[in-house]
Amino acid sequence: MELFTPVGLMLDEHLWFEIGSGDFLHCFFSTISYRLEPNGWGSKYPFMMKKLYHEDMEKKYNLQLLEEVKAIQNSWSISPDDVVWDIEDLSKQPPWGEINDPSIMSLANYFSTESGPDLLICFMLR
Template structure:
């Protein structure tokens, strides 16, 4: 289980593969010049494990923009692993009809939308002046 951590606040995402798919989908669909070239705070700093508090507000802006852009991209464009484009999600194309775009494709095993989870974690880090990290339990 991996998740976002702001000190003792914990926001569960899911498996490492699931989180990597989230990042892979963003990079493949929205960063034509490569991983982290358009969204460095999310794709480079946070993905590497730790984002210092002073960069957290910029991360929030990136996440908002990413979600807006992914609303125009169909769920069929999901990328499970950017290093191996032949890999597919374990559920294949068997997804809920409520999933209408890549903006609402990702949800944790509690059913929480991943973008909403990221926004809550980011806002918590801002409110309490904390770094934001990706951690594994």
């Protein structure tokens, strides 16, 4: 059994959503970049993909982030088979293999946090 350190999203000192492994979080961002940003990482969603991914984003950018999250959500009707586990190595696949859960019909509900809400919804709460 492989152990991993869970990662999460802390929205404020009282609101924490456990996401799972760091690989799963990287998969989320890899999929956004590969499937929705034809000109490369952060070219279409700079606040989400550059500021938030690489830095501790200041709250003054929340409106820009929210706009990007909504745009991503509107484009999230992509099949779960099109998930990109690692943008640096496109041959990598999720460790659980194919999704056999009929409730996961698109990427809109593929990326759920350990505590329940979809990851994109968590970013909207920021």
